[in-house]
Amino acid sequence: MAADPRTLIAERIKASKRIAITSHLRPDGDSLCTARALALMSGLLGQEAAIVNNDPTPLPFSGFPDLAGIRVGQIRAADFDTVVLLECADVSRSGQKGLDGAFKINIDHHHSNSPYADINWIDPEAPAVGEMVFELAGPLGVRPTPEIAENLYCAIASDTGSFQFTNTTSRALAAATELARLGASPNRVAEKLYYNSAPEKILLLGRVLTTLTTRAGGRIAVISMFKRDTEALALKEIDTEDMTTLARSIKGVEMVMFFKEMAPETFRVSLRSKGSTNAARVAEHFGGGGHIHASGFTVYGPYDRLIREVPATVEDLLNAAAGGPSGPAR
Ligand SMILES: [Mn+2]
Known part of the structure; x- marks a missing residue:
């Protein structure tokens, strides 16, 4: 031994x-x-x-x-x-x-x-x-x-x-x-x-949470953060994990999509999921990667189009993975 x-x-x-x-x-x-x-x-x-x-x-x-x-x-x-x-x-x-x-x-x-x-x-x-x-x-x-x-x-x-x-x-x-x-x-x-946050961070949290939408019968929550928000608050370093946590705390939400504007028409999308909902597989579809419950990818284009198309594709992917539109197997 x-x-x-x-x-x-x-x-x-x-x-x-x-x-x-x-x-x-x-x-x-x-x-x-x-x-x-x-x-x-x-x-x-x-x-x-x-x-x-x-x-x-x-x-x-x-x-x-x-x-x-x-x-x-x-x-x-x-x-x-x-x-x-x-x-x-x-x-x-x-x-x-x-x-x-x-x-x-x-x-x-x-x-x-x-x-x-x-x-x-x-x-x-x-x-x-x-x-x-x-x-x-x-x-x-x-x-x-x-x-x-x-x-x-x-x-x-x-x-x-x-x-x-x-x-x-x-x-x-x-x-x-x-x-x-x-x-x-x-x-x-x-x-x-x-209990250690800068006040600007809580103001930013407020701005991000006003963008919240849900889809797929409440299984997907989508939030967004724009450069104008972080610039207006003069935030250099941002810890966004608890924004995701708040969106994920909504009853019935299985996946959070977090759009972060990195440059004009460039958005990093972070995915966080729970249970059997596979965030890595969704990210791979868009050329990204990660783990089953945490992944990410980057998309390019005007926000108005991305926010219509990308979550719709994710919804289709989740439905396909579950074998139908009725919801994932547990
Ligand atoms: Mn550890």
Whole structure:
């Protein structure tokens, strides 16, 4: 029987002096807060740990003082003994180019078909990579400080949508309980994650929600955002996920189509779906791609025409996938 990857990872980290931690392109709360927690844990062991991501930290995480030390750019492999990749199905997901000769540790809670690293720990049953790194505390011989615990809690809270998504398992809740015991404050994390918006963002949300229409008997919700809205509010960086979430909260909605004007007559369409409604298949029809519940594609032309034609095509695709116009199989 192969050795427990947690033991192997702990041994390698303890034997290292300088560790680089990176995560996937467009990093999320799970990968960012977990990277910070792991850096602090290895700091307790006396190591230098740097967090280096290819992409900048997005809102709301860019405002977290705890994550201010994250570097944006490329890892110089020669500067580190070990590179830890969080939630990267392959090296290219990290956007890091020079890692061929580096000793790599791959920690992921998504199915990954290429165990590309020197040590691979893939646990698709884990609710978040934050929960996995919490499991490393024992093998590493560190007791998480309140700051570490809060970062791990934040990772799990963010990846489970505040304990609402399907990955909200007893394992997620057990880790959250233990992390709260170690000093994480669920209220403080919720304030940072969800009660941290710029007023302009809420005004933009208002503008976007006035565009809401539904079709296919209420199964599809369509919202749009225009450049004039973001420009009028002088918003540089926009987090649109909760606009989608609000549209998706409508009873009976199975798919949200979000039209975002990128340039004149150029619209990026983000799709979010639930249940068996396949957003990836719809995106592929338009030359885009993604996952079953999150995908996107780009369309070109005048908005008035696109908003008539594209949702109608999507409705046809959903009906065809369901085997008829009566609705999808459950
Ligand atoms: Mn995750």
